[in-house]
Amino acid sequence: MNHLALPLKITICWELLTITLLVILMIAVIICDFEQSAGNQQIKFSVGSSETIRNPLHSSLLAINEDRVHEIKYKLMLLATQHKNNCRKFSSKYLNNKEDNIDNLKPINVYNNFKESRSLILKQEKDKLGIYCLVNNVNKHTYIGSSIHLANRMKNYLNPAFLKSKQNINMPITKALLKYDTHNFSLWILEYVDINDISIRETYYITSVMPYYNVLKQGYSSLGYVHTEETKKLLSELAKNRVHSFETKSLIARRLTGENNPFYNKSHSIESKRRIMEARSAYSVYVYDSYKHLLVIFPSVLSLSKLIKCNHSTLVEVIKDNKLFRGEWYMSNIPHNIEDTPVIKDIYSEECKKLIEAFNNNSHIKKAxxxxxxxxxxxxxxxxxxxxxxxxxxxxxxxxxxxxxxxxxxxxxxxxxxxxxxxxxxxxx
Known part of the structure; x- marks a missing residue:
């Protein structure tokens, strides 16, 4: 339908003009018929006779006017019929033109099978921003878009739950992806652009290609828009008072179960499991002094961070980089020597309390x-x-x-x- 934007405007204007002319002539015919029936017949009464006599001159004029009106009506009806047929041919011409103007495009990256190239796309387009084109390999219809995170955007397109969500299900491109399936689409990366030029370059490609699946005819981005304080307060209040109904919760759960779940039929790698463990602090912390003597073992990073008044992420970085913490202590998630025994065996003992106090007294030391x-x-x-x-x-x-x-x-x-x-x-x- 995007191809018919300008032709449809012309068609609508012609139809409105035709209807206006027909209405004006119909009004003229009605007035003429009314005059003929109401007052244009001159009746002449003769004494002793019931014969009605018409004015011959006026009758001839009426006959001429009536014939003329019928002729005009016939011509207008013929013209309207021809115009209607022309509109049908005109619309059919554009509807049958199924290919968008993509012959002159010169993409820098092409993925011929959108679905099977998922891992390659997510790897090569990571942390990149630019203009992309989705091409339907069945009918050659296209969609032009832009994103500051190309890999994340493509991950969404390849997620059936995202496509079927309430806010996306009515978009032409999502309907096409669901109807034809993502393996029947190709992804073209047209160019990588600066963040300030992304909307301008997107508009350029849209106007050049006239993509079938694009609703808007120009690039749009809300990047950089900042809500007013009143709007922020209103959104905050709306979020606080929002309570999902049981039906809504059931629909959300249904959307994220089985094959609709992005992690369906997958498993975490060893590296991912290690990162999850670090994020959750699901490991013990071995504390050494600067002489490499094992002092104490804490059950987790979280428990230690609360005691020594330190940020959780800071301790994770200290453990990861093996840095000297506050000028006197090392920390590790594995023992330096498996045979080492901690000097302090009970984290609730007086010795451990003194160690925690020493940690807190050295909180001002960043790098001794x-x-x-x-x-x-x-x-x-x-x-x-x-x-x-x-x-x-x-x-x-x-x-x-x-x-x-x-x-x-x-x-x-x-x-x-x-x-x-x-x-x-x-x-x-």
Whole structure:
């Protein structure tokens, strides 16, 4: 139907003009008939006679007018019939033109089978923004769209639950994807664009191709739109008071069960399971001091983060990167040595409370610096690079640079980790 936008306007205008002319002439005919029946017959009464005499001149004029009106009516009816037939031919011509103007398109990526190329699409189009074209391989109809996350958009198109959702089911492209199935579509990536030009380039392709499945004839994006405070408050209140009925809950559950579930007939990889475990903190935390002595074992990251007043994600990063935490402790989700036994065996004991207090007292330390002489003898530990610079009267930039490079500076050796004096190596997990 998108191809008939301009022709339909012309057709409607012609039909309105024809109807207007017909109405005007019908009114003229009615007036003429009324005049003829009401007053245009001149009746002449003769005394002693009941004969009615017409005016011959007027009767001839009426006959001429009546013939003329019938002739005009016949011609208009003939014209209307011809116009109607022409409109049918005109509409049929465009309806039968099933292919969109895609011959001049030069896509940079083509996936001939949309369904089977799912994994490749999600891999190659990850974190990319641009213009895409969905081509129906059966009838060559197309849809032009844009997205700032191409991989996510394609994942939605390949999800039957998304296509059948209430807000999407009436879109022409979703109806086509459900009717012909996604394996009968091809995906063309037309170009990758800057976020500021995405609507302009989408409009260009839409006007060039005239895609059959596009409802709007120009690119549209709500990117960058910010709701007013009043709208935000209203949306918040609506969300708070929204309660799904039992029927709605049942429909939602039905949409996400069985084959409609995006994770249907799939399983998590080992890497995914590890990430899920990390996110849920479903592992123990082994706490070591800077000398690599096992101090205590906490049941989870969450339990430890609450005790030492630290963000959960921060502790996860410390464990992942094996960083020295608050200048004195290492943390790990696996033991450094399987034979190690913790110094503190009960996390509810007085010793553990003292350790937690020490954690909290060092909360201001982000990155401690250890200072050694040229023979690797320990001199001092400072709470940070700035504290060491003030005490030794050195430039903090120089200390930072030499600590990262692990080089001697003015007969001093600076390190972000404690050094084992026995064999001059960094004490690491």
């Amino acid at each position: 610096i250890f200072v050694y002489d040229i023979d690797m003898n320990f001199i001092n530990k400072y709470n940070g690079v700035m504290a060491a610079a003030r005490s030794l009267n050195f430039s903090h930039e120089a200390i930072k640079k030499k600590a990262l490079a692990k080089e001697v500076y003015n007969n001093y050796y600076f390190s972000y980790e404690r050094i084992d004096n026995s064999n001059n190596i960094l004490v690491k997990k």
